[in-house]
Amino acid sequence: MALNYIWIGFILIAFIVALLKLILWYGIETGIIANSEIISAIQTSINADPLVFQKIVDSTFAMSETAFEISIGLTGTMALWMGLMKVGERGGIVKVLSVLVGPFFKRIFPSLGVDHPAMTPILMNFSANMLGLDNAATPLGLEAMHEMQKTNKDKDTASDPMIMFLVLNTSGLTLIPITVLMYRAQAGAAQPSDVFIPILLTTAISSIAGLIIVSLYQKINLFDRVVMLYLAGIISLIGVMIYTFTHMGEEDVKFYSALLSNFILFSVIASFVGLAFYRRINAYEAFIDGAKEGFNIAVRIIPYLVAMLVSIGIFRASGMMDIIINLVKYGFAYVGLNSDFVPALPVGLMKPLSGSGARGLMVELMSSMGPDTFASKVACTMQGATDTTLYIIAVYFGAVNIKKTRYAIGAGLFADAIGVIAAIVMSYVFFH
Structure with missing residues (x-):
């Protein structure tokens, strides 16, 4: 139901904004609306545009084509990873992983048994996201949803484990933000890896916020000794990552992060196949x-x-995003607060909607303002700190025909909002 309202809202709000732009343009062009300070202020925010409806219609065709291309491009990786997951499942990898993470997963996914088939793709999805391997994470996440749906009693309603999984997924815990570092290097940043620590801290804060909000809804005890020990281990791992990479040169950071990511990923593949061979399974x-x-x-x-x-x-094509940005900028200026981060805000607002859109805004900002400006560094921190919440929820729930998302969208957007705020704060701490 929530996706229904969001979908309708995007379209109707876009229509209203586009209509106002067209009316404003026509009024100014014909002289019906006289120029004044008020009209100038309105035009600055709304930006009269006679071509706005053409842009919107062009966008519908372009985005529908993009959606199809994404789906077709995903077919190969989906087939690959779900094939590998089936090999691991029949080879008994679920039992191995249940020993390693079973105590933790048992507490944050209490309605799933430690031997549940979804546990392997859930762990693999989290691992792929933490290593910055987006192409591998998506099919693994879809496989996790597929397995959870098999034991979901109400087939059109999101279960508690699904919501916990999706919110933690959308909060985007990333240990190695290699993609952002590569874009900064391509843009000519003096120190491409200088956003590494802010991204790591921000994504950790976002993930913890997502875990807390869902745990409150599901009455999960986060002060359980086992949960605290696992969280302490994750925080320690983040600390080790921060210490290690801050003592490396820029080229070493890029080289070793890519090496580590790909080594771990293929080691997992080899272990799946090796375990199947050991147990004489037809892999x-x-x-x-x-x-x-x-x-x-x-x-x-x-x-x-x-x-x-x-x-x-x-x-986006209606210009509503620009209006929101202008209102935020005006609000901060009105109360006398620092608004240096505002040029980066479109990235934070776009990220829950579209990963490619946010990435494009980040690259555009670095190109226009320079990669080493404060706003560009804020944008890079936002890009690496959270994930595409509405995209992930639409795709993951859509794959298993979930129509009632309950509080998943609200919890996911809450974690995103915390991530954006944390990105701004961390940027002021490290860069301003």
Whole structure:
């Protein structure tokens, strides 16, 4: 239901804003609306535009094509990773992982058993996200949703484990933000890795906020000794990462982070296949069975992707995002607060809607203002700190035909908002 209201809201708000732009342009052009300070102020915010409806219509076609291309591009990786997951499942990797993370997962996913088939893709998805391997994370996340849906009693309603998984997923815990570092290097930043620590701290804060808000809803005891020990371990790992990478040169950071990510990823693949071989499982047939399921899921998400990306494209093309930014800037200036971060705010507002859109805004900002300006560093921190909440929720829930999302969207956007605020604060601490 929440996605329904968001989808309708994007389209109707875009129509109203576009209509106001057209009326304002016509009034000024024909002289019906006389020039005045008030009209100038309105025009500065709304920006009269006779071509606004053309831009919106063009965006609908472009975004629907983009959605289809994403789905088709995802088909291969979906088939690959769901095939590998099937190999691991039949080889017994679930039992191995249940020993390693079972005590923690048992407490944050209490309605799933430690031997539940979803546990492996959940852990793999978290691992891929932490290593910055987006292409691997998505099919693993879809596989996790597929397995959780099998034991979901109410097939059209999001279960507690699904919501916990999605909110932690969308909070975007990332240990190695290699993509952001590469974009900064390409833009000519003096120190491309200088955003590494702010991103690491921000994404940790966002993830903890997501865990807390969902735990409150689901009455999960975060002060449990086992939960506290695992969280302490994660925080210690983050500390080690910060210490290690801050004592490396820029080129070493890029080289070793990429090396570590790919080594861990392929080691997991090899362990799945090796375990299947050890237990005399037909790994090839298992892979084919899983790949078939992956292909079917990739096709099923096309309508959900088209619906969400088109509405986001319409919202952007109408200029509503620019209006929001101008209002925020005016508000901060009115109360006398520092607004140096405002040029980066579009990245933070766009990230929950579209990862590629946020990335484009980040690159554009670095190109226009320079990669080493304060606003550019804030934008990079925002880009690396959270994930595309509405995109992930639409795709993941759509893949298993979930219609009632309950509080998943609200909790995910709350974690995103905390992430954006943390990104701004961390940027002032480290860069201003």
